[in-house]
Amino acid sequence: MQIVASNTTNSSAQDLSDKRNENPFLVIDNVSKVYPTRQGSFTVLENINLTVYEGEFVCVIGHSGCGKSTLLNMVAGFNKPTTGEIRLQNKLITKPGPDRMVVFQNYSLLPWLTAFDNVMLAVKNVYPQNSKAQNREIVKEHLEMVGLTAGANKKPGQLSGGMRQRVSIARALAIRPQVLILDEPFGALDILTREELQEELLKIWQEHQVTVLMITHDIDEAVLLSDRIVMMTNGPKATIGEILEVPFPRPRDRALIAEDPRYYGLRNQALDFLFNRFALSDDAH
């Protein structure tokens, strides 16, 4: 199931389809993942085909255990597909690298380093040729971008969950990845902090024009943030069930989107997919 640009999009999605005319950026090509177990092989993912274009914001949504984390881990390079391949700009992905930086659900900051040093560790490694002053400037700029200038010298233990995730996002963006991978980044945060960070992520994405692949289980979050919502069927043998185009113009505004009549259509489509067609763990195909 190769997903290509649909030319039937309406005018408000015109800027999106412009993007799609460019060459494929990240290609997930007929990927499956099989884990050997004592009871025989266990197929987590099967026949995954997805093409992500440069600068696109794609959300992957699905029930727990559908293998969406497995998919992202393969894009990040932590796991290898059993069959098929994943290519970034025509280069085969074989191992993790800073070109596909991950923002982990549990932040994964090093507790013995300050926020500044956590970001610095990444920057120093990716730009070894830079002078110390240049790298300090990069770190400062990105901490500023996520609103963390004051907490720069605090250790993660002294920061709130939202603040930690900000540091993690700053760390990821500071090294200019080609693809930013977010694994349920706001799942552990309270609703107010989550909305605040969603909006900041939108703003940052708009400015950086980075390609984003993000796992979420929050439909509203996916509608607000993404250009396309990739909905996964249930595992085992999970695959991409349906892809929703999100036609809202950018920059987006949470309140305006909620008033848009298409919003409920999208939302209901996603809800229907997740809670009617794939509510149970049997394969609907």
Next chain:
Amino acid sequence: MTSNNLLKQSSPNVVFEWLQGQFKFIVPPVLALGSLLFIWQLLCGGETPPLPPPTKVVTEAWKFIADPFFDNGGTDKGLGRHIFESLKRVGIGYSGSVVIGISLGILIGTNVVMYRAFDPIFQVLRTVPPLAWLPISSAVFESFKESEVLRMLGTDAVELSAVFVIFITSVWPVLMNTAVGVQQVPQDYRNVAKVLRLSRFEYFTKILVPSAAPYIFTGLRIAIGLSWLAIVAAEMLKGGVGIGFFIWDSYNSGKYSEMIVALFYVGIVGLLLDKVVFYISKFLVQTDS
């Protein structure tokens, strides 16, 4: 005016309240110590007691209590000087444990094959008591008695075997705890290292060692206790200066009062050593995640 009055009134109150607060921490141990000394006095109050009672210990060994640092030449020295010599030995043996224990611990902790190979051996060796190591270590170092290397190092076989007993007693907890700490580096941190493609050196200094540090310090704290425990065994055969030798020597010459005073010294120094390592670890280890 009023505020001045308040200040004047409150300052003795603050001291008094502080004392009142400390009261419950001071009184019970003082009472416990008093009763134990009293029982000891009663038990050893007879004509020919097996050990001298507290009063006799204090009078007989007064010179050791009053002046820890006298030096009349030979082995006739204050207990502070004996302790100092022992601390030097413990310092060398313990440093060896720290360096070798942490290095080997990291090695077997990061390498599964090495871990499988050596873990069973270490598990057996670590249960061997200090006194059992002494004959082996004496036998081994005795054979190097005439060695030029020892003379150049300014030491002798007996001294080395004493240090070795301290080392071999205290190396195991450092080694085992380091190995476990290294194995327990959370997957999240490993993933960060993988994504950033950290160099081996940077992974080692920025992730592995800090992550294992709480485990390593637990090992270091157990080890400092064990190495001090081993001092008496280590110095049994070593004539000259040292608190272990002093205790052994006092026993052999029937000076029980001096022996008892020396035991108190050993206990207090052991406590201080433990506290020192504890505060160093508290200062260095970042446990909050």
